[in-house]
Amino acid sequence: MKALSALALTALLLAGCGRKPEAPPASSLELAAVQVQVQTAETKQRATTEEVVGTVGAKLHATLEAKLSGRIDQMPILLGQTVKAGQLLAHLDAAEIKARLEQAEAGLQQAERDWKRTSSLFDQQAAARSDYETADLRYRVAKAAVSEAQAMMGYVEIRAPFDGVVTRKWADLGDLASPGKPLIGIEDPSRLQLEADVPEAIASRIQQNARLSIRCDSLKDELAGTVREIAPTADPASRTFQVKLDLPPTAGLVSGQFARLVVPVGESSSVRVPASAVVLRGQLEILFVVANRRAQLHLVKTGKKIDDQVEILAGIDAGDSVVTGGAGLLTDGQPVEAK
Numbered sequence: 001m002k003a004l005s006a007l008a009l010t011a012l013l014l015a016g017c018g019r020k021p022e023a024p025p026a027s028s029l030e031l032a033a034v035q036v037q038v039q040t041a042e043t044k045q046r047a048t049t050e051e052v053v054g055t056v057g058a059k060l061h062a063t064l065e066a067k068l069s070g071r072i073d074q075m076p077i078l079l080g081q082t083v084k085a086g087q088l089l090a091h092l093d094a095a096e097i098k099a100r101l102e103q104a105e106a107g108l109q110q111a112e113r114d115w116k117r118t119s120s121l122f123d124q125q126a127a128a129r130s131d132y133e134t135a136d137l138r139y140r141v142a143k144a145a146v147s148e149a150q151a152m153m154g155y156v157e158i159r160a161p162f163d164g165v166v167t168r169k170w171a172d173l174g175d176l177a178s179p180g181k182p183l184i185g186i187e188d189p190s191r192l193q194l195e196a197d198v199p200e201a202i203a204s205r206i207q208q209n210a211r212l213s214i215r216c217d218s219l220k221d222e223l224a225g226t227v228r229e230i231a232p233t234a235d236p237a238s239r240t241f242q243v244k245l246d247l248p249p250t251a252g253l254v255s256g257q258f259a260r261l262v263v264p265v266g267e268s269s270s271v272r273v274p275a276s277a278v279v280l281r282g283q284l285e286i287l288f289v290v291a292n293r294r295a296q297l298h299l300v301k302t303g304k305k306i307d308d309q310v311e312i313l314a315g316i317d318a319g320d321s322v323v324t325g326g327a328g329l330l331t332d333g334q335p336v337e338a339k
Contacts, residue, residue: 033335037325038290041273043318046306048268049213051260054196056216056247058255060162061187066177067155070094075173077184083160089184090158092177097156101149104142111135111142164188167255187255192247194225196261197240205263206230206243213262214245218252225261270303270311277324278302278310288323288330289316290338295323297332 070092077089118135121127168185177183194214198206206212206227214223225245234241245261247253277287278300285302288295300315316322321338323330330336 031331031334033293033337034295034326034330035339036288036290036295036323036327036330036336038321038338039274039277039324041271041312041316041318041320041322043269044272044309045267045269046304047264048266049262049264050202051215051262052196052198052202054194054214054259054261056192056194056253056255056257056259058164058187058189059191059193059246060164061167061185061255062161063168063182064089064158064161064184064186065180065182066090066092066158067179068092068094068097068152069176069178070097070156072171072173072175072177072183075169075171077166077169079166079169081166083164083166083186085160085162087160088157089160089166089186090171090177092156092158094153094156097149097152101146101153104145104149108139108142108146111139115139158183160186162186162188189255190249192249192253192255193228194245194247194259194261196243196245197235197238198243198261198263200234200239200241202263202265203230203234203241203243205265212245212264214247214259215262216253216257216259218257219250222262223247223250223253270313271316271318272306272309272311273316273322274324275305275308275310277322277327279327287312287316288327288332288336290321290323290336293335293337295330295332295334295336297330 072090073093074091075089077083083089115135115138118127118132122129122132164186165188166184167187168182170182170184171177208227208230210227211224212227214225216223225247227243228246229242229244231242243261273287279286279288285300286297287300289298290296298315301313303311303313305311323336325339
């Protein structure tokens with residue numbers, strides 16, 4: 001019996017000596033230390049702003065219309081065409097006005113002859129003073145009639161009041177023009193302004209000659225406009241004040257564009273870190289904080305991006321050391337060494 005027990009124990013020992021040792025689980029392996037760039041999260045002040053919708057427009061613009069009725073027989077312009085001050089934009093076929101001018105000129109010639117004859121007789125004391133005064137009055141009336149007809153003839157030509165660009169055409173060749181009916185729109189594109197209706201709650205923040213930022217979707221960078229006009233009273237319907245700002249000449253900025261006026265309303269403080277510290281993983285925003293020489297993963301909520309920094313609204317505190325370089329390759333708990 002004792003011999004059998006000894007034999008069994010010997011067999012177990014031999015079997016145990018031939019078995020390979022099991023490898024430790026992967027989770028127990030220590031991650032290699034990684035060199036990273038670290039920066040301290042800081043609390044900084046920034047201006048709090050509100051955006052007001054506005055429209056870009058030309059400071060100098062005009063809607064031209066006819067001062068008399070007539071059919072348009074000339075309109076030598078196209079939309080977008082650049083025109084000079086005094087250039088002909090449209091011409092009306094006003095035969096009645098031309099006939100009136102000829103009639104007035106004929107009447108002036110007759111009145112002038114009568115006046116000269118009566119004046120000569122009056123000087124010779126061969127005509128009464130009343131006759132002379134009547135002839136003189138008729139002569140002056142005839143001259144006024146000619147001046148009026150000449151002025152009316154001037155209305156058949158519609159000319160550009162300033163250098164600019166044709167922006168609208170409400171009529172074309174052959175259309176009937178009449179007083180009060182717009183024909184052509186013209187504006188100066190070299191001098192633009194922003195018009196915005198500012199709510200009364202923040203209107204007091206805007207001062208004359210102040211420089212304010214303006215954002216336009218068609219432009220990459222912000223503009224700086226100068227406040228030129230502020231309405232002294234509010235619109236009773238919208239409770240807003242109209243504000244006009246001069247805009248600098250800018251490529252790509254044209255009349256009619258949509259823009260936003262940035263109005264400063266105060267200041268606020270927030271924690272900021274370099275934008276490179278924030279890593280996107282799916283829909284999550286994370287960054288790593290270095291504590292005890294290890295990277296600790298933090299879920300964060302970001303705010304506005306200001307230059308090369310971003311606001312952190314929640315997730316870390318001011319004074320935390322955050323990884324700003326190499327954060328995308330880190331794992332939670334991984335050892336790190338700051339460069």
